[in-house]
Amino acid sequence: MIYLDNAATTLKKPSAVKEAMLLALDTMGNSSRGAHDIALNASRTVYEARERLAAFFNCTRPDHVIFTSNITESLNIVLSGLLEAGDHVISTELEHNSVLRPLCRLREERNVAVDLVSSSRRGLVDYSDFERLMRPETKLVVCTHASNLTGNVLDISRIAQIAHSHNALFAVDSAQTAGTRKVDMQKHGIDVLCFTGHKGLLGPQGTGGICIREGVDIKPFKSGGTGVQSSLCRQPDRYPARLEAGTLNSPGIAGLAAAVDFIASKGLNVISEREALLTLRFYEKVRGIPGITVYGDFEGEHAGIVSLNVRDLDSGLVSGILSDEFGIATRPGLHCAPLLHRALGTKAQGAVRFSFSCFTEEAEIDRAAAAVKSISERPLP
Amino acid sequence: MIYLDNAATTLKKPSAVKEAMLLALDTMGNSSRGAHDIALNASRTVYEARERLAAFFNCTRPDHVIFTSNITESLNIVLSGLLEAGDHVISTELEHNSVLRPLCRLREERNVAVDLVSSSRRGLVDYSDFERLMRPETKLVVCTHASNLTGNVLDISRIAQIAHSHNALFAVDSAQTAGTRKVDMQKHGIDVLCFTGHKGLLGPQGTGGICIREGVDIKPFKSGGTGVQSSLCRQPDRYPARLEAGTLNSPGIAGLAAAVDFIASKGLNVISEREALLTLRFYEKVRGIPGITVYGDFEGEHAGIVSLNVRDLDSGLVSGILSDEFGIATRPGLHCAPLLHRALGTKAQGAVRFSFSCFTEEAEIDRAAAAVKSISERPLP
Numbered sequence: 148m149i150y151l152d153n154a155a156t157t158l159k160k161p162s163a164v165k166e167a168m169l170l171a172l173d174t175m176g177n178s179s180r181g182a183h184d185i186a187l188n189a190s191r192t193v194y195e196a197r198e199r200l201a202a203f204f205n206c207t208r209p210d211h212v213i214f215t216s217n218i219t220e221s222l223n224i225v226l227s228g229l230l231e232a233g234d235h236v237i238s239t240e241l242e243h244n245s246v247l248r249p250l251c252r253l254r255e256e257r258n259v260a261v262d263l264v265s266s267s268r269r270g271l272v273d274y275s276d277f278e279r280l281m282r283p284e285t286k287l288v289v290c291t292h293a294s295n296l297t298g299n300v301l302d303i304s305r306i307a308q309i310a311h312s313h314n315a316l317f318a319v320d321s322a323q324t325a326g327t328r329k330v331d332m333q334k335h336g337i338d339v340l341c342f343t344g345h346k347g348l349l350g351p352q353g354t355g356g357i358c359i360r361e362g363v364d365i366k367p368f369k370s371g372g373t374g375v376q377s378s379l380c381r382q383p384d385r386y387p388a389r390l391e392a393g394t395l396n397s398p399g400i401a402g403l404a405a406a407v408d409f410i411a412s413k414g415l416n417v418i419s420e421r422e423a424l425l426t427l428r429f430y431e432k433v434r435g436i437p438g439i440t441v442y443g444d445f446e447g448e449h450a451g452i453v454s455l456n457v458r459d460l461d462s463g464l465v466s467g468i469l470s471d472e473f474g475i476a477t478r479p480g481l482h483c484a485p486l487l488h489r490a491l492g493t494k495a496q497g498a499v500r501f502s503f504s505c506f507t508e509e510a511e512i513d514r515a516a517a518a519v520k521s522i523s524e525r526p527l528p
Numbered sequence: 529m530i531y532l533d534n535a536a537t538t539l540k541k542p543s544a545v546k547e548a549m550l551l552a553l554d555t556m557g558n559s560s561r562g563a564h565d566i567a568l569n570a571s572r573t574v575y576e577a578r579e580r581l582a583a584f585f586n587c588t589r590p591d592h593v594i595f596t597s598n599i600t601e602s603l604n605i606v607l608s609g610l611l612e613a614g615d616h617v618i619s620t621e622l623e624h625n626s627v628l629r630p631l632c633r634l635r636e637e638r639n640v641a642v643d644l645v646s647s648s649r650r651g652l653v654d655y656s657d658f659e660r661l662m663r664p665e666t667k668l669v670v671c672t673h674a675s676n677l678t679g680n681v682l683d684i685s686r687i688a689q690i691a692h693s694h695n696a697l698f699a700v701d702s703a704q705t706a707g708t709r710k711v712d713m714q715k716h717g718i719d720v721l722c723f724t725g726h727k728g729l730l731g732p733q734g735t736g737g738i739c740i741r742e743g744v745d746i747k748p749f750k751s752g753g754t755g756v757q758s759s760l761c762r763q764p765d766r767y768p769a770r771l772e773a774g775t776l777n778s779p780g781i782a783g784l785a786a787a788v789d790f791i792a793s794k795g796l797n798v799i800s801e802r803e804a805l806l807t808l809r810f811y812e813k814v815r816g817i818p819g820i821t822v823y824g825d826f827e828g829e830h831a832g833i834v835s836l837n838v839r840d841l842d843s844g845l846v847s848g849i850l851s852d853e854f855g856i857a858t859r860p861g862l863h864c865a866p867l868l869h870r871a872l873g874t875k876a877q878g879a880v881r882f883s884f885s886c887f888t889e890e891a892e893i894d895r896a897a898a899a900v901k902s903i904s905e906r907p908l909p
Contacts, residue, residue, distance in 0.1 A: 152567065155562060155567070158557060168553075168779075172546055172732060175539075175733075177733070180537075181847070183529070183847070183850075183856075185531060185857050217775045218774065219773045220750055220773075248762065249750075251761040251762060252762070252763075345775060352776065352778045352779060352780075354734075369601055370604060370629035370630045370633050371600035371626035372600060372624055372625040373864075377862040378875070380629065382633075393600025394536075394537060394598045397734070398780075399733075399734050399777065399780065466562070466563065476564035476565070476567070477562070481758040482758070483752075483758045485758055
């Protein structure tokens, strides 16, 4: 099968990921629980993983790298831990449900005021909207680095500047960019970075995390054992224990660290360029096919995602044909981004998303584009 | 190293666990995301894992088996999702911080009334206390099946009867029993069962879950994408999506399912008897050593745990000697069970916990007991 659903999860991982996980399964006890070699081995491996990710994202404090089970959990922790009654938060219509649903809930349960910057029909935002929506009580601006539907990349440095000029915090959902393009907390002005392990970072499912700038105070989401300060009735105050209750996914974290090493050794810029090349190659081949609508903006920066529709055919039907007849894996439907689909005018039809990884081959791109052309040439059903 | 810290995490796993995880890493897309073979393969594997666990715990509905990253998350979801302002909950002093800390927080944040059944100096509860503490507004009784410190097993059927006779729900923390002794939702009258994958179930770290009796209504803890009903602003209502936001730990879940298969094929009763034998063997060898205090009750049912102290030596010191000089891994300190340590009179000293798995060998038990004897015979420091 030609796997072009890397925005959902990357399938091909560096072999070092599996090796690290196997080693962890054989040798790692419970991190932060006990002082014998096997527990310490887990603690060391987990701490080294924090150091790797801190270096990778330019987070000044490795102990402010928090591990979670996925970026949805990261975003829940961050939004729930930062926003209180009376606070105002700004986000965008481009967001995934991992941002929209927690915000919807905080609005209902805590009376948090939520404003969303709207999207154009090309999936673009007007940056002056962030400025316009600012209020004195704006606590946070949170947005995706790149849309998981159109692949459009937002200028997060610019949004950070706007947020900071109003004394608001800036949090980023890097689900579609971490591991495939530069995400630099210092350079981009990110206060809180949420990441997931199993997409561009090439790690296993079950991993994700948060990098927190020193001084940012996020309340605990879960409570429970941490292996430290066990006699406290409350969650310990210090990161990472404050946000990490319960046993960590040590084998997953070991695999993620190996994946980050792979990316660093290969060179993030090499991976970025490779993905841009593949994306452009596919876009150029499909954009001119009669009956094909491609969504998003390909003049600005773009992640490794191309979403399209064939005439008015249901996206599930097209994705099904691609899978069944051509052996090509894509993702149809709403991609958990309902407001952006509304903006694009595709709420009923959905869209067929093709998404690439650094392991995707040119021949796969070409076969996928040929398959799209072939489907587009069929008589209308 | 002789690994006797299985109550923290089992180290030796069935080889099928690793094989299942490797297969998952190579072949599984994102469960519930997309309809191509690779995503469907993940969905199928995850659903089969739900069926395995439902059968294992005698939960009537596989779709009411929720996957989490560990039992601490399970307990947070359950306690936060069941208890509202004005509710009363009963638990015990035997609990782990994974129960105590969420309850402490719900008391503070939601004004939930919390009563704890006290522990004797042998770590036993008086069952009439549950009855005595019942109030009309008691919504829930939650307790551990076996103490992670003493290994004492509670009569959960009896507690369930008391809870149900007062129309309260009964939730169980099976961290120290799932996979090593029978936990049967129907037979024991459990409404909500929390389990962890990486201890007695012999699965990987990063896995855990909740089995929910049909009709029990637990509010969402996290919100986000589920791959279904994406246009809703709120979390979908149906289990499992209601409690599972974000990408699951598919390789971990595949490994856990393989581990459950291993236990079922080996026979849970065989494993139970093996562990009881090892535990008794160790207990019998250490109980009479001068200067040794063993905690807990060995007349009733007992999990594979023996905690002890050598005179008034700090438990961390003894555990360190066991590790450094004898190559034996144990866990000292408070074991995240501060109230029980207070009841046992060991809040300052902690205790040295020896915990066994079905893979522990008799020779390892004997060497550990000999090491305890040797340390006990040293001159007082």
